[in-house]
Amino acid sequence: MNTSAFVALALTRPSLVGALAPSSRRLARAMAEQVGDPDALIELGAGTGAVTAALRDAVPERPLLAVELQPDLAAGLKRRFPDVDVACAPAHEVLADHDAPDDTVLVSSLPFRSLPEPLRGITQRALIGFLESHPARRLVQYTYQPRAPFELPADTRLRWSLREVIWGNLPPAGVWVLGPG
Template identity: 35%
Template sequence: MPKNLALFLGQALRNPTHVGAIAPSGLILGRLMARDLGPHSKLVVEIGPGTGSLTRAIIEAGVPQENLVLVELNEAFCKTLAKRYPRANIIHGGAQELGKHGIKGAETVVSGLPFLNFPSGLQHEILSAVFDALEPGRELVQFTYGRKPPISPQVMQNLELTWHLRGRVWANFPPASVYEFRRGG
């Protein structure tokens, strides 16, 4: 079994709520998540990168590692990310702490967080931090295995978030949907 897959599975068994998946995302899903990114992207933040599957697609899209901030709660995943992407900025911590780390003016936040597993208080905390870190009008790109947006309707209303379905990826295991969220109209 490839090393990253074994690490992912081991951590998923230890921390099922936080990891929230049985396998890392596939490249086709990563490419849809990274669709609008490229060498022009000045600051991209990825929250919940895990072993770096979506990160790979972001870098393949042309985003320089130096312009990428990876925010990951799991220490073992952070060590793997540091080996795979030595020039990226890696923060070992929660996405709810983006402000504490002074992250501002992000063009896009890419998220693999399992929001469906999170209580609405934590969803609210993380999304407030995400939209404070984003440039006004810019989007959070989020995937989910569910058939609906993974954020509670109450949290979306409180934070004035709107959503748009970017697409579905049947070729992923499990199949996934990609949503864009924005604050305001």
């Protein structure tokens, strides 16, 4: 899917897409720089594949599962990245079913500030459960808001940390990591 098709989808499903353009290369690289060298990667809300491409460049030898809800976008990812596993499904279902290695990093473009309820709450709980099940697990997430991507429940030991702000992205985006505090 090209940029104009992404924009069309963003206009028809704004709360699910949460952006008017795919992630910039600079933002995608900044996300990939936070990944380190885990045993496996799961990308949530892979969209047109801007972050997928940066992850492939940064850690080419690690298994990568790209998760995307919209069938057209998922089909585009399969065509563009034949060596990447693509799941066309809601993120929370994949996280609940997936038999991931302990040291798995999640990389997410999910638009938590605009996702409708109950999808937002279900997705956040699945994500927190996935991270809490092993101390090596982390989430790399960007947001256009001047605050953390979403509020954490009081009973978790996970903590957000802001790693970088990409002022050249339109709009500027903060790259955050969620992991054990």
